Amino acid sequence: MIHPIDTALSLVILSALFSFASSRLPGLIKVLAFQGVAVSLVPLFIGHEMTSGGVSFTLTTMIIRGVIIPLSIYLVIKKVAIRREVEPIIGYHASLLAGLVLIVAATYGSHKFNIPSSTHPLLLPSAITLLITGIFLLMTRRNAIAMVLGYIMMENGIYLVGTTFSVRAHHIVEFGILLDVLAGVMIMAIILQNIKQTFDDVDTAHLRTLKE
Amino acid sequence: MDLFFLSLVIIILGGALPLSIGRRFAAMKTAAVAGIGAGCLLGCIDSGFKLSQTARFSASFDYLKTFSLLFQMDSLSAFFLVIIFAISFVATVYSYHYMNSPGKSFRTSVNYFFFSLLIVSMALVVTAGNMIAFMLSWEIMSLSSFFLVIYNYQTAENRRAGYLYLVFSHIGAMSILTAFGILYGYTGSFGFAGAGSITDTGKILIFIFAFIGFGSKAGVFPFHVWLPHAHPAAPSHISAVMSGVMIKVGVYGILRIYSILHFHTPLFGEMVLIAGMVSGILGVVYALGQSDLKRLLAYSSVENIGIILIGIGIGMIGVSSNQPVMAVLGFAGGLLHVMNHSLFKSLLFLGAGIVLQKTGTRSIEALGGLFKNMKISGATFLIGSLAICGLPPFNGFVGEFLIYLGGFKGVSLEKTSFALSLLGIVSLAVIGGLSLACFSRVVGIVFQGEPRSPAAVGRDEKGPTMLISMLVPAAFCILIGVFPQVFIRSAVKAVSSLELGYGRIPLEPFMEMTGNITRAAMLFLAVLFLVLALRTFLYRNKPVSRSGTWGCGFTQPTVKMQYTGSSYAASILDFFRPVAPRLEDHPLIRGRFPQKTHYRSSIHDIAELHMGNLIIRPILFLFERLHWIQHGDIHLYIGYILLAIIVLLFFV
Numbered sequence: 001m002i003h004p005i006d007t008a009l010s011l012v013i014l015s016a017l018f019s020f021a022s023s024r025l026p027g028l029i030k031v032l033a034f035q036g037v038a039v040s041l042v043p044l045f046i047g048h049e050m051t052s053g054g055v056s057f058t059l060t061t062m063i064i065r066g067v068i069i070p071l072s073i074y075l076v077i078k079k080v081a082i083r084r085e086v087e088p089i090i091g092y093h094a095s096l097l098a099g100l101v102l103i104v105a106a107t108y109g110s111h112k113f114n115i116p117s118s119t120h121p122l123l124l125p126s127a128i129t130l131l132i133t134g135i136f137l138l139m140t141r142r143n144a145i146a147m148v149l150g151y152i153m154m155e156n157g158i159y160l161v162g163t164t165f166s167v168r169a170h171h172i173v174e175f176g177i178l179l180d181v182l183a184g185v186m187i188m189a190i191i192l193q194n195i196k197q198t199f200d201d202v203d204t205a206h207l208r209t210l211k212e
Numbered sequence: 213m214d215l216f217f218l219s220l221v222i223i224i225l226g227g228a229l230p231l232s233i234g235r236r237f238a239a240m241k242t243a244a245v246a247g248i249g250a251g252c253l254l255g256c257i258d259s260g261f262k263l264s265q266t267a268r269f270s271a272s273f274d275y276l277k278t279f280s281l282l283f284q285m286d287s288l289s290a291f292f293l294v295i296i297f298a299i300s301f302v303a304t305v306y307s308y309h310y311m312n313s314p315g316k317s318f319r320t321s322v323n324y325f326f327f328s329l330l331i332v333s334m335a336l337v338v339t340a341g342n343m344i345a346f347m348l349s350w351e352i353m354s355l356s357s358f359f360l361v362i363y364n365y366q367t368a369e370n371r372r373a374g375y376l377y378l379v380f381s382h383i384g385a386m387s388i389l390t391a392f393g394i395l396y397g398y399t400g401s402f403g404f405a406g407a408g409s410i411t412d413t414g415k416i417l418i419f420i421f422a423f424i425g426f427g428s429k430a431g432v433f434p435f436h437v438w439l440p441h442a443h444p445a446a447p448s449h450i451s452a453v454m455s456g457v458m459i460k461v462g463v464y465g466i467l468r469i470y471s472i473l474h475f476h477t478p479l480f481g482e483m484v485l486i487a488g489m490v491s492g493i494l495g496v497v498y499a500l501g502q503s504d505l506k507r508l509l510a511y512s513s514v515e516n517i518g519i520i521l522i523g524i525g526i527g528m529i530g531v532s533s534n535q536p537v538m539a540v541l542g543f544a545g546g547l548l549h550v551m552n553h554s555l556f557k558s559l560l561f562l563g564a565g566i567v568l569q570k571t572g573t574r575s576i577e578a579l580g581g582l583f584k585n586m587k588i589s590g591a592t593f594l595i596g597s598l599a600i601c602g603l604p605p606f607n608g609f610v611g612e613f614l615i616y617l618g619g620f621k622g623v624s625l626e627k628t629s630f631a632l633s634l635l636g637i638v639s640l641a642v643i644g645g646l647s648l649a650c651f652s653r654v655v656g657i658v659f660q661g662e663p664r665s666p667a668a669v670g671r672d673e674k675g676p677t678m679l680i681s682m683l684v685p686a687a688f689c690i691l692i693g694v695f696p697q698v699f700i701r702s703a704v705k706a707v708s709s710l711e712l713g714y715g716r717i718p719l720e721p722f723m724e725m726t727g728n729i730t731r732a733a734m735l736f737l738a739v740l741f742l743v744l745a746l747r748t749f750l751y752r753n754k755p756v757s758r759s760g761t762w763g764c765g766f767t768q769p770t771v772k773m774q775y776t777g778s779s780y781a782a783s784i785l786d787f788f789r790p791v792a793p794r795l796e797d798h799p800l801i802r803g804r805f806p807q808k809t810h811y812r813s814s815i816h817d818i819a820e821l822h823m824g825n826l827i828i829r830p831i832l833f834l835f836e837r838l839h840w841i842q843h844g845d846i847h848l849y850i851g852y853i854l855l856a857i858i859v860l861l862f863f864v
Contacts, residue, residue: 089847112862135854139847147846208844 004045009126011038012160013103016133019153020099021092025077025084028149029070036065039130039156043163046120061159064178069152069185076189077145080196086146087203095140102132123160130157144195144202148188155181215258216285216339219297220332223251227328230321237314241307244324245677249304252331256297263290263702281348282341282403288471291547291706292338292464295554299456300331302681303449306562309675310449310569323363327450329356334457338464342402343392350388354381354429357458360450361442373441380428380438388425391418391469408474415475422469423483430462432521433491434819436514440498443513444506444574448565451506455513456558460550463520467543470528471710478532478629485525485632489639492518494818496646497788500653500781501815505564505574508654509557512600515643516553520546522636523615527707529622529629536714538621540707541722545614547703552607552692556599559685563593566678567658570671576657576777579668581761583659586673590659592686597651599689602644604733607692610700613726616640649784657777661761664771694730697723778813791818 015035022028040062044055077084088095106128113124130153137150158177192202199206226247230240262285285293304327311320329352336349358381362374398414399406407418428435439459443451470480495514502508523546530538566589567582568574583590599606602613619640622633663669673679692699700723763769785792797812 135850138850139854142847204846207846210844 003120005042005120006122008038008041008045009120009122011035012156013126013129016103016129016153017096017099019133019137019149020095023086023088023092025086025143025145025149026074028086028146029074029077032149032152033066033070035130035153035156036069037062039159040065042123042160046123046163061178064182065156069182072185072189073145073148076192080192080202085143087142088140089142090140095136098136099133102136103129106132123163127157127160130154130160133157142203142205144188144192144204147204148185148192151184151188152181216255216262216293216335219251219255219258220335221251222254223248223328223331226251227325230324233321235317237317237320240317240321240324241311244321244328245304245308248324248328248331249301251328252297252301252304255335256294256301259285259290259293259297263287263294263705279344280342280402281345283336283339283345284341285339286709288464288467288706288709289338291551291702292460293335294702295460295551296331296334296338296457299554299558299685300453302558302684303453303562305677306452306565306681307447307449308677310447310565310678312569312675319363323360323447323450326356326359327453330360330453330458334461337461342404343396344402347385347389347392350385353458353461354378354385357381357446357450357454360454361446363447363450364445370445373438373445377438377442380435384425384428384435386425387421387428388465391421391425394418394421404468404472407472412475412477415473416477416479419469419473419475419480420483423466423487426462426465426469427487428462429465430459430517430521431491431514432462432487432517433494433514434823436491436495437817437820437823439514440502440507440510440817443510443561444504448506448561448568451509451565452558452561455510455561456554459513459517460520460554463517463524463546463550466521467524467710470524474711476528476532478529481525481528481530481532482628482632483525484521484528485636488518488521488523488525489635490518491515492522492643493639493646494791496643496650497785497792498815498817500646500650501785501792501794503576503777503814505567505576505579505654505658506561507574508576508650509560509564512560512647512650513553513557515647516549516557516600519612519615519640519643520549520553522546522640523549523611523618526615526618526622526633526636529625529632530618531712533622533625533629535621535625536712536717538618539712540704540714540717540719541614541618541621543707543710544700544703544719545611545616545618547706548614548696548700549608549611551699551703552599552611552689555685555688555692556596556606556608559592559596559682559689560600562678562682562685563589563596566673566675566682569675570673571667573665573667576654578665579658580661580664580771580774581659582663582668582671585671586659588679589673589682592682593659594655595686595689597655599693601648601651603648605690605693605730605737607689607696607699609730609733610693610696610726612640612644613729614700614722617722617725646784649781653777653780656775656780661774662771664774694734696726696730778811782813785815792816793818793821 012035015031015038018031019028019035022031040058043058090098103125107125110124110128134150134152134154134157137153138147141147141150155177162177195204195206196202226244226249229247230244233240233243307324307327311323313320333349333352333356337346337353340346340349358374358378361377362370364370365374394414395404395407395410395418396402398410407415424435428438431439439455443455446454466484492515495511495516495518499508499511499515502511523542525542527539527542527544527546530536530540530542564574566586567579570586571579571582573579595606599608602608616637619633619637622629622636624630625633700719704717704719760769760771762774764773766773785794793816795814795816797810799809801809
C-alpha cells in the first residue's frame with residue numbers, strides 16, 4: 001500500500017514541476033496554494049505522536065500557507081499588475097528540463113547530508129527540490145510577483161527540511177518562520193505598489209536604473 | 213555584586229535615563245551628570261582602593277554556553293581604571309555647563325548615553341580576561357566613541373572625521389583580531405593563559421599585529437591620521453576623555469599583550485622605542501604647526517603617546533638585557549606619564565572647550581588677550597601647559613624624569629641597546645624643547661597679547677562646573693609634581709602585574725633625586741612670586757601707565773602688529789621641512805601703493821599625505837576594476853547568494 005507521505009511528497013514535486021511551466025501569475029498562485037496544503041499535510045503522517053495542540057498548529061499553518069498568503073498575493077496582482085505574464089528569462093521548456101535535472105541533483109545531493117535513516121527517504125530530496133526550485137524561480141523570472149512566489153516556495157522547502165530534522169519545539173519554530181514570511185509578503189506587497197508607481201510596471205529589470 | 217560592576221551599572225543607568233526624559237533639558241542634564249558622575253566616583257574610589265590593596269578579583273559570565281565572558285582585575289587594570297573613572301568624572305561634571313543648547317535636547321541625551329557606554333566599555337576593556345570579552349568591549353568602545361565624534365554631524369568636516377575614525381578603528385580592530393586569531397590557533401582557547409608557551413615566531417607575529425592594532429587606537433605614527441581629525445570634532449569634554457583616556461587603552465593593550473606573551477626579546481623593546489621616538493618628535497612638530505587649538509592638542513597627544521612608548525620601550529629593553537632597575541624605571545615612568553598625560557591633556561582640552569564656547573572659534577590666530585577676563589581658565593591652562601612641557605614642579609616632569617633615569621641606566625649596555633637608549637634620551641630632550649615652544653606659543657597667543665579679532669573681545673568665563681572641573685585636574689598636576697611618592701609607588705605596583713619577577717626594586721634614590729629637583733624648582737617659583745609681590749608693594753602709590761601688549765611705543769598701534777603664532781613657529785618648522793612640508797599662500801607685494809594682501813600657511817602631515825597616494829589610491833583603483841560585480845541586476849544577485857550557499861555547503 002502506498003504511504004500517505006509518498007502521495008503528499010509526489011504531489012509536492014509535481015507542483016514544483018508545474019510551477020516551472022506555468023506562464024501566468026494566477027496559475028502559479030494556484031499551484032503554490034496547492035503546494036502549501038500538500039506540504040502542510042506531511043507532518044500529520046510522519047509518525048510523531050500528535051497532540052491536539054500540534055494538530056491545531058498544523059491546521060493553522062495549512063490555512064496560512066494554502067489560503068491567506070496566496071489570497072493576499074492574488075489581491076495584490078488584481079490591484080497592481082496589468083501584465084499577468086511571469087516574463088521568464090529562461091523559457092518554459094528549458095525551465096522544465098532544468099527542473100528535471102534539479103530534481104535529480106537534489107536527490108543526489110541529499111545523500112551528502114548524513115541524516116538518520118529513520119526519517120522518510122523521500123522527505124529530504126523533495127525539500128531540497130523545493131528550495132532549489134524557489135531559487136530558480138527567483139533567478140529566472142523578471143516579474144516581481146513571480147519572484148515573491150519563488151521566495152514562498154523556498155519557505156515551503158525550509159518547512160519540509162524542518163519536519164525532517166524535527167525537534168520537540170518544531171511547531172513553535174515553524175510558526176515563527178511563518179510569521180516572518182507573512183510579514184515579508186506584506187512588505188513585498190507595499191514595495192510592489194511602489195515599484196509599480198515608479199516604473200509603471202513590476203519588471204525588476206527596471207531596478208537596474210537605481211544603481212549608482 | 214562587586215562594587216566595580218555596581219558602578220558600571222550606575223553609569224549605564226545615568227546614561228540611559230536621559231533618553232526617556234530627553235525633552236526636559238535641565239532635568240535630563242542633571243540626571244545624566246548625577247548618574248554618570250556618581251558611578252565614576254564610586255568606580256574611581258573602588259579601583260583606587262583595589263590598587264592599594266593589590267586585591268585580585270575576577271568574575272565570569274557564560275553566554276549561550278559557548279562564549280564565556282571573563283573579567284578580572286589586577287593592579288595594572290586597577291591603575292588604568294583609576295585614570296578612566298577619574299577623568300570621566302571630571303569630564304562629566306564639566307559637561308553640565310558645557311552642553312548648553314536646549315534646542316538640541318534629544319541629541320544631548322543621546323550624547324550622554326553614548327558617553328556612558330564609552331566609559332563602561334573602556335572599563336571593561338582593561339578588565340577583560342579573555343579574547344571574547346576583550347573584543348566585545350573594544351568594539352563597543354570604538355563604536356560609541358564614533359557616535360560621540362559625529363555629535364555635530366551637520367558639518368561635512370565632522371562627518372568626514374567620523375568616517376575616517378570609523379575606518380581606522382576597524383582596521384585596528386582587524387589587526388587585533390588577527391593577533392588573537394594567531395594566538396587562538398596556537399592555544400585553542402579563548403583565554404590568555406597559554407600564550408606564554410607558544411613558539412617564538414608566533415609570539416613575534418602576535419606582538420606585531422597587536423602593536424599595529426593597539427597603536428592605531430593609541431595614535432602611534434603613522435597610524436595616528438584619524439586622531440587630529442576626530443578629537444577636535446567631538447564636543448570638548450568628549451575630546452578630553454578620548455585624548456586623555458581612550459587612547460591610553462591602546463597603551464594598556466600593548467602592555468597586556470607584552471605581559472601575556474612573556475617573551476623577552478630585544479626586538480619588542482626596539483620596535484616600541486623607535487615607534488615612540490618617531491611619534492613623539494613628529495607629533496610635537498605637527499602640533500607646533502597647527503593653527504586650530506584642538507587639533508594642536510590632538511597632535512600633542514600623539515607626542516605624549518610617543519613619550520609613553522619611549523618609557524615602555526626602555527622598560528622592555530631593560531627586561532631583555534636583564535637590567536631590573538632600568539626596566540622598572542622605564543615601565544613606571546611610562547605608566548606615570550599615562551596618568552599625568554590624562555590629567556593635563558584633559559585639563560587642556562577642557563580649557564580649549566571653554567575658549568571655544570565663549571569665543572566661538574578654535575583658530576589660535578583669531579584669539580588673544582583672553583587672560584584678562586578669563587583668569588581661572590587662563591591660570592589652569594597655563595598650569596596644564598607647564599606640566600605637559602615636563603617642567604618641574606609639575607607632574608609631567610616626574611614621569612619623564614623616571615624615563616630619563618631608565619634611559620641613563622641603559623647607556624651602560626652594549627651596541628644596539630646603548631645606541632637606542634641614548635637616542636631615546638636625546639629624543640626625549642628634543643620633544644621637551646619643542647613642546648615648550650609649542651605651548652609657549654599657545655599660551656602666548658591665545659591668553660596673552662591683545663584680542664586679534666572681535667571674537668576674542670570681552671569674554672567672560674561663566675559656568676561654575678566648567679571652572680571646578682578644570683581646577684581639580686590642575687590641583688592634581690601640582691599635587692603629583694610636589695608629592696610624587698605615592699603615585700610612583702602605585703605605578704610600580706601596576707608594573708608588578710607584568711609578572712617580570714623582580715621582587716622589590718629600591719627606587720628611593722631616584723625619588724630623592726626627583727624630590728631635589730622639584731624643591732629647587734619650587735624655590736625658583738617662590739623667588740619669582742616674591743619678586744612679583746615686592747614689585748606690587750613698591751609700586752603701590754606710584755603712577756603706572758599701561759598700554760597694549762606689542763604696542764612697541766607706536767602712537768596708534770593696531771592688533772595686527774602683534775606677533776603671530778605662525779611666525780613664532782616658522783623658524784623651528786623650517787628645520788623640519790622634510791617631514792613637515794609647509795604650504796604657503798602669499799601673493800607678493802608690488803608697487804608703491806600695494807594692494808591688500810594676505811598670508812596663509814599650513815603644515816602637512818606626511819603620514820596623511822602619503823596615505824592617500826600609497827594606500828587609498830591603489831585600493832580605489834582595485835575596486836574600480838571590480839565595479840562590474842555590482843551591476844544592479846537582482847537576478848544575478850540572487851545567483852551570488854546561491855553560489856555562496858553551494859560553496860559553503862559542499863566545500864567548507
